[in-house]
Amino acid sequence: MFRPTSVVLALVFILQVVLQIVRGAAILEGRPYHDEPYYPTDLDGANSTKYNELSAGLKWNKSLLTYNIINYPVAVPADLIRSSIRHAFDAWSEVTNLDFVESANAAQVDIQIGFEGVNHYRRGVPCQFSQEITLAHAFFPEAGDIHFNTKYFFTGDTSIEQFLNTAVHEIGHSLGLFHSSSRDSIMYGAQLELRSKPQPEDIQAIQAIYGVRSGIRPTTQAPTSATRPTVKVIKPRTTTNLCSLESYDTIVIDHRGHICVLADRFYYNLNETNPPARKISAKWPKLPPKVDAAVTYRDQKTYFFKGAQYWKYDKRQLEERYPRPTDVGFLGLPSSIDALLLSKGGGFLVFKDQQYWFYDTRKAKPVEWYYPKSTDEFAGFPKRLDAALVTAEGRRFIFSGLRYWEVDDNNYVIGRGGDVRRDWFNC
Ligand SMILES: [Zn+2]
Ligand SMILES: [Zn+2]
Missing domain, CATH: 3.40.390.10 (Collagenase (Catalytic Domain))
Incomplete structure (x- = not known):
């Protein structure tokens, strides 16, 4: 028998279900x-x-x-x-x-x-x-x-x-x-x-x-003034002073954000005052002298390229199974590269002589067939690079001998070149 109350009850029930779905969706x-x-x-x-x-x-x-x-x-x-x-x-x-x-x-x-x-x-x-x-x-x-x-x-x-x-x-x-x-x-x-x-x-x-909290927590008071680390300056032994360096192999920002200039068997940490020549092998064991190019990626691992191989370091430790052939780890890249520059949209540029390759880390085929291209495309670009880097503030620089240039997002040189010794080595 038809009863109006059951219709109302059914409607109320349906309304409740609908409300719950709406509410549920909102919560989700x-x-x-x-x-x-x-x-x-x-x-x-x-x-x-x-x-x-x-x-x-x-x-x-x-x-x-x-x-x-x-x-x-x-x-x-x-x-x-x-x-x-x-x-x-x-x-x-x-x-x-x-x-x-x-x-x-x-x-x-x-x-x-x-x-x-x-x-x-x-x-x-x-x-x-x-x-x-x-x-x-x-x-x-x-x-x-x-x-x-x-x-x-x-x-x-x-x-x-x-x-x-x-x-x-x-x-x-x-x-x-x-x-x-x-x-x-x-x-x-x-x-x-x-x-x-x-x-x-x-x-x-x-x-x-x-683990479960145990013991007393140390003071969490924040230091109020900048505390620069005290740098132990070790006297260089029979090595070239940074300011008299005529050339270098590459410049890389390490996993700590320190700018390191690599020259032969030595490196100089530009974040130190009067940086001495330190042995590369002490910081990056098993790394050969005279590397071609280097970069620290967002995983904070540092990659060094030399000849047809590359070395990968987790902080200061060489990872297992390295060095590896560059054309295995980075399909489509040449050997003996000059410099490497991370690009803003992901991936990186590789320079060799007056040519460049773009390596897209997100693609299965990271290097397109139309590479290498000529660096002539980039206005003001020097003939040959020694190093390239992106600073912590996101500024991009290229280095050729003792001159350097800042480049914009399209890799066009911004302004005239500066003096590496004066502006980077603090000489
Ligand atoms: Zn989250
Ligand atoms: Zn982020």
């Missing part, structure tokens, strides 16, 4: 971070499989980590940013055996924190947010750096609470945590309700890596 959406963290994938792709399996234990092999906020957004007092970041680190430190100390020496810290546009640099190497709407992103251990998108932080209506939530989430990645499928986790892929610290399951996850 939240505000996604769009921040798939970077794996320390290598320039030559050698380690990508390992990390793609997600089996690799991404962790810091030390418990005291340093950080530095390399720049600040304009619209918010720097103190507020600093205390929020401090709060976010403390929230993790309270529950696990990790300590974080703010350090004034940006180049040396474990975790650099910056506010960046969509295309930016990380320690001199191009870095991009995967989408314009990415809130922030972070590098897994032991890279760790965190970049906040200036489009959100702090323009428009983004609150400090949202920033704090994002900071706690990104630090989670920096420490080795992946996204969680649980909405109760700070590591969920979207912002639901704003939180200021790790949740119970996040605490479990971080403790599984670094």
